[in-house]
Amino acid sequence: MRSRILILALPGLLLATAVAAQEGWSGLEEPIVADRPDFTEGTGLIPRGHVQVEGGTTLTRVEDEDTTTFGELLVRIGMGERWEGRIGVPSYNRIDALQQEISGFDDPSLGMKFRFTDPAGDLAPGQPAAALVLETSIPVGDEELTEDEWVPAAILALDWDLGELFSLGANVGYSYVTDEEEQFHQLLASVTGGFSITDRLGTYLEWYGLSEETVDGPTTHYVDGGVSFLINDDLVVDARVGTGLNDADPDWYVGVGGSVRF
Numbered sequence: 709m710r711s712r713i714l715i716l717a718l719p720g721l722l723l724a725t726a727v728a729a730q731e732g733w734s735g736l737e738e739p740i741v742a743d744r745p746d747f748t749e750g751t752g753l754i755p756r757g758h759v760q761v762e763g764g765t766t767l768t769r770v771e772d773e774d775t776t777t778f779g780e781l782l783v784r785i786g787m788g789e790r791w792e793g794r795i796g797v798p799s800y801n802r803i804d805a806l807q808q809e810i811s812g813f814d815d816p817s818l819g820m821k822f823r824f825t826d827p828a829g830d831l832a833p834g835q836p837a838a839a840l841v842l843e844t845s846i847p848v849g850d851e852e853l854t855e856d857e858w859v860p861a862a863i864l865a866l867d868w869d870l871g872e873l874f875s876l877g878a879n880v881g882y883s884y885v886t887d888e889e890e891q892f893h894q895l896l897a898s899v900t901g902g903f904s905i906t907d908r909l910g911t912y913l914e915w916y917g918l919s920e921e922t923v924d925g926p927t928t929h930y931v932d933g934g935v936s937f938l939i940n941d942d943l944v945v946d947a948r949v950g951t952g953l954n955d956a957d958p959d960w961y962v963g964v965g966g967s968v969r970f
Contacts, residue, residue: 732941734758734969739941742967745934745948747916748877748900751839751867753823754786764965770958773805794819812850819843828869836866855886875902887922895919908938929953942969
């Protein structure tokens with residue numbers, strides 16, 4: 709039980725420690741770049757010898773069902789010039805549906821990100837940076853929230869630097885997911901556009917879609933947008949809001965979070 713309390717408290721402890729500092733402490737000159745809060749994975753890597761922790765909480769409404777997710781922790785570890793390790797810490801989920809309530813931890817994950825090119829800002833105009841994310845879940849979550857199977861995934865990430873104010877990102881990917889103890893193939897795609905309002909404040913707008921989320925289910929589409937605020941070079945906080953575009957998707961979801969780099 710103590711370990712689970714620590715998992716839930718960790719984001720707050722990290723953010724509280726970071727807010728106490730006026731400047732970044734990692735010694736890196738480039739500001740932090742996180743893979744949250746949008747769905748699209750970026751091509752950025754954590755420098756060798758550094759660690760970045762990203763996390764938050766999200767509230768989702770689907771008809772009469774409310775789901776709150778606490779944690780969403782991703783630990784990114786700089787391993788080399790072209791790759792990083794990634795550890796997805798189990799999130800605590802609380803699902804309220806009519807007269808039924810489900811709560812517990814979902815599955816953790818392990819993965820790596822490999823970047824094939826230089827960063828987008830170092831490339832010629834119009835030339836995308838490219839990276840590949842490989843990961844899998846590990847079926848050790850609580851009984852009602854585990855996938856019960858290993859769920860592998862591969863995502864190709866592309867980034868374009870379109871000047872000081874604009875950026876563009878896109879993903880295409882595949883995963884072998886489960887639904888009611890049956891595994892099936894799932895394709896994904898996304899496009900996100902970012903805009904820098906100031907040196908510290910940024911915003912984004914995104915579309916993403918999944919070929920199906922349940923066995924023989926419909927294709928699902930989402931749109932979302934959000935903001936991020938750079939507190940210092942090693943700490944950023946964020947907020948997002950989104951909705952589904954067809955009946956199979958959430959009515960809406962909102963979330964807040966942050967990322968800290970050491």
